[in-house]
Structure formats: C-alpha cells, structure tokens
Amino acid sequence: MNPVRMRCLVLSLCLVVLALLGLLAGAAVGDWSMSWGELADAILSGPSSELGGSYVVWNLRLPRTLCAFLAGASLSCAGVLFQGVLRNQLAEPYTLGVASGGAFGAAMSIALGLGASGGAMVGAVGSLGLVMLLGRGGSASEMIMAGVVVSSLLSSGLALIKALVGEKVSAIVIWLMGSFSGAGWSSTAICLLGASASLAAVLLLSKELDIFASGADPTSLGVNERAVRTVALSAASICAALVVGQFGIIGFLGLVSPHGARLILGPANLPVGIVSFLGGGVLLMWSDLICRLLGELPVGVLTSLMGGPVFILLVWRGSRAAGP
C-alpha cells in the first residue's frame, strides 16, 4: 500500500478510537456524578424524560460531546477547503468574515434582547454573502481582501455595540468566547449536516484542491476555477456559520488540524481532509471535556490558548522540513 494511504489509515483508526473514548468520557464527565455501573445502565437504558442519570447522559452530555466533535470536524474541513481554493496557508473558516458577521449579529441580538444564535447565524451568512458579492469574479486575493474589509467594518460595529449596551456587554463577551453548554439534539442534527457537507466537499473536490494548492493554473488543466471556488467557499463558510451561530467563536481549529495533517501526510487533500475531519473533531471534543472539568471554561479560549503555540510549532517544523 502507498505509504501515505497507510499513514492515513493508521492515523484515522487511532483518531476513531480517541473519538469513541472521548464520547465515553463525555458521557461520564459532569456535575451529576455516576459510578461506571450507573453510567453503563444510563447508556443502555436509552433516552429518558425523567431527571436522572439516563436523562443527563442522553439529553445533555452525549449531544454536547457529539456537537463538539462535529463542530471541530466542520471547522477543520472548512480550513482545508479555504486553504486549498484561496491558495493561502493562513486562510481559515473565518477568513471571509464569518466570525465577525456572527459576532456582530449575536451582539446585535443580545442588545435587542433576542437570542444570540439566530442573530449570529444571520450575521455570519450575511457577511459571507457580502464578501462573495464584493469579491465575485475576482482572484483569490481579491476575495481575501473583501473578507478583511468586511471583517474590519463588522468588528468596528461590534465595538460600537459593546460601548452602547451597558450591562449587556458581559453576555456578549461570554458568547464571543464560545461554548457547547447549551448543545442539544437539534444542535447535533445541524452540526451533522454541516460536518457532512464539509467532508463531502473535501472528498469530492480533492483533485481540484490539489491542483489549486500545487500552484498550477487550474484553467490550464481544464478545471472550472470559478465553479470550484464558489462551491468550496460556500460549503466551508456555511459550515463555519452553522458552528458560529450555535456555539460562538471557536478559533484556530481550521488552521491547526489541517496543518498538523499535512505535516504527517504531505499536501494531498484527500488524506489531509479525512484526517483533519477526525483530528479536528477529536481535538474540540477533548477540549470541551477539559473545559467541563475546569468548571465550564469557554472552549474558544482553550482552543486559542492551545492553538496559538501549536500553530507556531507547526510552522517552525514545516519551515525546517521544507529546508532553506
């Protein structure tokens, strides 16, 4: 077997095992303490509407753990798509203003006394639409420029809202940090949709992403550059918007997971996409578990704290591997 395929297979199996262990740990960890026997009973007895171990496991802990996995997988695959079609290794799911739009929409909703999620979703999708409109027909760098401009405007808007809302500012700040504490089965279904869409986009477009990433002119090889870019960016941005809309800003996964996979597997996007999907899911799932153990820390803070140094390490190792 091709060594890259072999490494991808071994890594995927390890990540699946880690994901299953994380799911089990996610069902076990929380304020409602249970013995291993009670946990097994709660899992085997299935969902219950009565308050007890079964209710806690099936209605609170499992959907939350699954949401964390699927959100991490979505953001990581979105990172693979962004870095591929924008030909920019620092591109990530929030490059086209999705995070700023989501944050602005959520802040506006909170300021108006409405739920944050709806506003965040509208803001994220709206900013994405605006960036697509501004950068339509342009090159990848023009698209990134449009994202930077829209992000900057929305960040200013967010600062203005924070300055005007008074005591509601704390609710906005907490939402911005990202958390899975409110996750339920409806959130899980939405996350599953996003994760499936982003994985499908990576699997179906992996050949085209390779051509984009290689530096070749895609048009010279018969690739419909505009169609591929539109499909990939739409899929990635909508997945990111789904995550931001429900759980707030969770940064760095779209960078760390794909770059980590590339360091081990090389640049081909098919194995990188599969391992990023699983790796991002496992990383966010275990990050959320740690946050729960540390008394409900916002998960976005932890991913940023972990992601920054890890990212610097990856870049440093990558530049050493690439040579002078």
Add this chain to the structure above:
Amino acid sequence: MPLVLDNVTVRLGGRAVVDGVSVEVGEGITGIIGPNGSGKSSLMRALGGMVPFEGRISLDGVSLMDRNRRDWFKLVSLMPQSVRFDQPFTVRQAVLMGLYPLLGPFKPYGRREEAMADRVIREVGLEDLADRRVWDLSGGEAARVALARSMARDPRLLLLDEPTAALDPRHAMEVMDLLDRGWRGRYGLVVLHDVNLAMSWCSRVLVMRGGRVIASMDRGRPDLKALREAYQVEFVRLQGPRGTVAVMPVRS
C-alpha cells in the same frame, strides 16, 4: 489534416493582442518566436482554451469550438509560461494532475492513470525521482516535471510556453530533444525566446510581431529580414560545423 487557425483574434481590455492570425501547422514541433508583447502567449492561451477568442481553430478537420470543454482539454494540453510548485507534492502526484481532463470531477485517479503517469515519467527520465518532492528538484528537473504533466494525457496538440526559459543550454537542448523524439505524428507548438534553439529543433518557426504572424521559416533556414522586422535589431548568419546554421543579433 493539419492544425488550422483561421483569423484568430484575442482581445485584452479591448485591444487585439492577437490580430487575425491565419496559419496552417503540420505535425511535429513548430516554434513560435517574437519580441515580448507580440501575442505569442495570448495565442497559446487561446489554443489552450484559457481565454476567449474570435475566429476558428480546427484540429484534425474538426473545429475545437464544436467540442465540449472537456474534450478540448483532452485533445489540447498547455504548459503555461510560469510554472511553480507551491506545495511539496511528489513528482508522481504532480504529473497525475495533468490527467485531470481525462477524468473530470468526482472520479479518483485509478491504476490506469497511475500507469499513464509512470510511463511519461519514464519518458522524461524522471523515474528515479518519482517519489521525490518537487521542492527538492533542480530547476531543470522541475521543468521536466511540468513538461511531463503537460504530456501525461497524450494530447493531439501540445502547447509549451517558454519551456526552456529557466534552463541552461544543455538542459534546454535535452527538453527540445525530448520533444523532437516524443512528439512525432502529433502537433506541438513551442514558444521560445532562443531563436537558435527554435531554428535547430523545430521543423518550422513562426515569427510574430504586433499580434500577427509576419513570417514562417523552415528548420535551419533563418530569414534575417523577418528577424530584423520582428525584433527591430540586425541579425547576422553564422555557419557552424556539420552544416549547422546559427543567427546572432548585432549592434547596428
């Protein structure tokens, strides 16, 4: 039936950078020379299906415009002027990408495509480097990878835009040798800045200026008047050993 270009015009920003080119090109390697901005690359990009154009191009008696986009890219392969490798793909992976038009979207590369890539890698003499990263290759080796990627799908018409630009004379001659050996019975158009390389290896050389083909020269028979008109400098003819002929620009 030859490759026929009938009144081909390419406009960029409203200006005709290729201006009504009509020419018939036979099998084998045909060179295109001319000064910077004479429309050579734009003509190649039009033939390669990368820019819109007016006029008609037919290959083997069938108009390329009557074919769908995928068939066009199966028949015609373009190696663009600037070849770069942004990511450390292996030589085999880079060459496989040249087979994209045979599969189109959604289908993965299979054993047949891998065999085709390996064959062309052998043809260009890179078999020992097939699993090496393109970043670890010399300029000459990287140029051969780009050439192999263009040749991989076995097109009827191969378009090479300055394939020897970054190469020293020996490597440039190796590339031209490779084309001379491997591209008989098919059509090849090669843009070159080295007039002598074109005169030595191409069965025919088209001279472009101002978006038009102003002259056509046969192998080893330089037209000094056409060269002077194209480049606006004087050329002299030099007789080499074994009947070889070269030209050299001189200060007038």
